[in-house]
Amino acid sequence: MLHYACQYNSIEVIEYLISKGVDINSKTNKNETVLHFACQSNSKEIIEYLISKGVDINVKTEKNKTVLHYACQSNSKEVIEYLISKVEVIEYLISKGADINSKTENNETVITYFISKGVDINAKTIRNETVLHYACQSNSIEVIEYLISKGVDTNSKTKQNETLLHFACQSNSVEVIEYLISKGLDINAKTKYERKTMLHYACQSNSIEIIEYLISKGVNINAKTIRNETVLHYVCQRNNFQIVKFLVEKGANINTKTDENLNALHYACRNKNTFETIKYLIEKGIDINAKTDENLNALHYACRNKNTFEVIEYLISKGIDINAKTTQNENALHFVCRNNLSFGMKK
Secondary structure, three states, X not given: OHHHHHHOOOHHHHHHHHHOOOOOOOOOOOOOXXXXXXXXXXXXXXXXXXXXXXXXXXXXXXXXXXXXXHHHHHOOHXXXXXXXXXXXXXXXXXXXXXXXXXXXXXXXXXXXXXXXXXXXXXXXXXXXOOHHHHHHHOOOHHXXXXXXXXXXXXXXXXXXOOOHHHHHOOXXXXXXXXXXXXXXXXXXXXXXXXXXXXXXXXHHOOOHHHHHHHHHOOOOOOOOOOOOOOHHHHHHOOOOHHHHHHHHXXXXXXXXXXXXXXXXXXXXXXXXXXXXXXXXXXXXXXXXXXXXXXXXOHHHHHHHOOOXXXXXXXXXXXXXXXXXXXXXXXXXXXXXXXXXXXOOOOO
């Protein structure tokens, strides 16, 4: 009840509930306190009152947001000023939900305002992300340039070893990536555990413009992840024939296999709406009868994952082994029957 009272700026109800012993530091299932709710409602009076009553000002939500993040999202300069004078440690300024381009009544952005107050612009989250990582992801070249001009570390990496370029590849902004590369960032840097390059990130986002730009700058088109997945594997399971064709034309190896021996055709057959990609890969000479560690071929995947009759008919017409058996001694017909597929039954 106290959370709702704070959200709706009801100071009388708040005072009454607290006087009756309601727990001022109670949290929601997202670990939000009443102060988080108050910061969203832009009421300095309520925030001052809650702090005077001993509310914990440094509690973080399950997403690592402090009350300051909520104040940033509400874009209330008065609230932000008050919290700056009270919060002991400001770990982080921008969370995924905060608009870094939002402006106060004096036409100041949250970023410029905090920097003017001496906030540590290289502060990191528990994942070692800085404000610049999020600026790169949000597609704001002006903010990025401003932060770098103020001394933000451009070589900062997250705990996953993600660079600014990894984040920028999710922004769909060639301008941001071009600017970061001009600052000397390594275009072939890989993440720590999965060993993904920024090209893997760009392919996950289906951004043809960024993919084209990165390849023009010499990024390794055949770089592999920890599971030996190339960017071609990534795009073959997504319905984007344009990117598949571009990568192959630029030298992507169509027969590269993952650590489980899947090739690009296996990935394409696992998903629907990839018929054009499947035809293209076969025309380019991919091994149609290649098998995975479980002895699955492309036909097994097409039948197991309920692909279209058009795909299955095409694979058979191109000579795929229809009697091939998996390590479980199953052939394509087993998958058809298990999935109750009837498209192969002609009247």
